[in-house]
Amino acid sequence: QQQVKQSPQSLIVQKGGISIINCAYENTAFDYFPWYQQFPGKGPALLIAIRPDVSEKKEGRFTISFNKSAKQFSLHIMDSQPGDSATYFCAATLTGGGNKLTFGTGTQLKVEL
Amino acid sequence: EPEVTQTPSHQVTQMGQEVILRCVPISNHLYFYWYRQILGQKVEFLVSFYNNEISEKSEIFDDQFSVERPDGSNFTLKIRSTKLEDSAMYFCASRQGLEINYGYTFGSGTRLTVV
Numbered sequence: 001q002q003q004v005k006q007s008p009q010s011l012i013v014q015k016g017g018i019s020i021i022n023c024a025y026e027n028t029a030f031d032y033f034p035w036y037q038q039f040p041g042k043g044p045a046l047l048i049a050i051r052p053d054v055s056e057k058k059e060g061r062f063t064i065s066f067n068k069s070a071k072q073f074s075l076h077i078m079d080s081q082p083g084d085s086a087t088y089f090c091a092a093t094l095t096g097g098g099n100k101l102t103f104g105t106g107t108q109l110k111v112e113l
Numbered sequence: 114e115p116e117v118t119q120t121p122s123h124q125v126t127q128m129g130q131e132v133i134l135r136c137v138p139i140s141n142h143l144y145f146y147w148y149r150q151i152l153g154q155k156v157e158f159l160v161s162f163y164n165n166e167i168s169e170k171s172e173i174f175d176d177q178f179s180v181e182r183p184d185g186s187n188f189t190l191k192i193r194s195t196k197l198e199d200s201a202m203y204f205c206a207s208r209q210g211l212e213i214n215y216g217y218t219f220g221s222g223t224r225l226t227v228v
Binding site: 006032034041042043044045046049051089095099100101102103104105106 | 117161171206208
């Protein structure tokens with residue numbers, strides 16, 4: 001019930017291409033869905049987040065699409081750059097409680113020149 | 114920009130030994146967390162801490178684990194008798210408040226290797 005499933009496990013995209021990472025959740029009580037970016041040797045850093053009352057949120061080259069009925073959300077990275085090469089984690093949380101994060105399994109993105 | 118600082122960055126310990134992982138959260142933050150990431154796996158919640166007590170803990174956080182904020186600035190995670198399966202990256206995080214606009218700030222982690 002608490003799981004967040006993430007795919008793909010790894011992704012290689014050409015520079016300038018679109019990177020798409022998908023997540024699915026089970027617990028319908030989750031009400032906040034952040035994406036974290038993690039570079040090697042560093043902790044996860046918040047990239048972008050969405051609440052389930054909107055279907056899309058865009059910040060620069062990063063867009064979250066959210067499908068409440070399907071219990072799915074995805075991260076789109078437009079015009080992918082080599083500097084975007086990192087591990088991306090989706091997460092979900094219940095804002096009413098202690099806000100512990102339930103993470104997906106992560107996607108290693110490599111953007112090639 | 115304020116940071117969460119974790120020390121050491123890497124610790125190797127013998128199975129059965131006690132380890133203490135240290136964290137200095139951001140100074141005006143009130144909520145503190147430990148997460149861990151076993152190599153190649155997802156980041157998992159261990160424990161949250163507020164007002165000098167544990168507010169929530171996961172099933173991973175058994176009686177071999179404890180947390181403390183001994184001096185108002187440090188936040189520590191102690192593993193009493195380490196096992197091989199405790200080998201992981203341990204992340205400390207802090208937040209200013211529970212409202213969702215107060216995001217997590219994670220430290221860079223301590224890589225614990227139990228041999």
